[in-house]
Amino acid sequence: MKPAIISFICLAYFALTTFAYPIYKADVVNCRSSPDTSGNVVKTYKENDDVKLTCQTSGENIKGNSLWDKTADGCYVSDYYVKTGSTGGGESAGPITDDYPYKGKCDSVDPWGYYICQCTSFVAFRINKRLGVKFNNYYKGPNWGNAKTWDEAAHKTKVSINDTPKPGAVAQTNAGTYGHVAWVAKVTGNSVVVEEYNHGGTRRYNTRTVPKNSFDNYIHLK
Template structure:
């Protein structure tokens, strides 16, 4: 049976945790990779743009305010430029901003280690619907590669599985036809595409681990490597 007729819908969701606030005090404001002016500029906002916050953290002091706001684009704006109505915390405190610890095992054991088996309601910490293929792969990128990946990795909305290839190209993440263990298998086939975790490569075949290829469940397959494109976020 063709891949497009089997794949269950893999849907993204954009989750926000606070109301939107206006950018002010400057015409253009940088949103950076860390809470400091030394952080890489991920994107920019204009005056009066609305931003939603996921958490806040102490960082470099900007005009007397050392608070920085992490937006739903996964980057940091000095709170001085966000009109929250307060100089203190109005969102939860961010966790440690170091990269999450990697398991040190890439690609790691072939097993269902997804943290939400059978808990498929709601949004995961990476801003995807739980038990979708996108959620499972986002989990693996974080837990196995030690990279803080989410639906706004490096700025753009990665969205449904069928736009991950576009997001990779926009952000300079390598994508090609050569699978490596620990890379992401991606296809645009089906109504919303599909992504999976590359567990093993053998000649012209690739073994992938995935969620929601079989209705919200974990499964593995060995298929021709030509079945997918491969996104190399780290490996």
């Protein structure tokens, strides 16, 4: 009799590339041959080790989190012990954290042609870092300008735009004088978790969980 072949389907990809995330909540974490505690221990990681992940899959529930992360070493570690920003309630677009590198430098211009500490600058940073898309204020020709005109620029450049949010998409609204854009970090049912800068004129990082119809459009650059 041939041995059974067991496969695990990845549920969420990290922008189709490999990212490193820190181990936390335990001094030592086991990385197993399958996404459950019955799998053989293939490798161990220590707290604060950076672990490269390739995808996530569902598995044994560990303290309320049923996601398991597949590492670049080819084994599985419970997402409960990896600081990815995921909780098992939907797809994730990477860690939910303020990793914007220009804090404290507001009003100067970033590498993509936007003013630092504005919503457009933060989202341009995320598009470049998380999606690997070389986005800037003149992406594919036209001036994208303020957040209020990003939907127009998307239509002009034939970038996908619709009312369906996905992790890694840009949430866009025309409300207000200049509009607003945010990074879709996670989607759960009819709600979206967004990360943003300068919401309400704060010039600061912020996260919100809101109904998906809180935004006019979702722009998909990848």
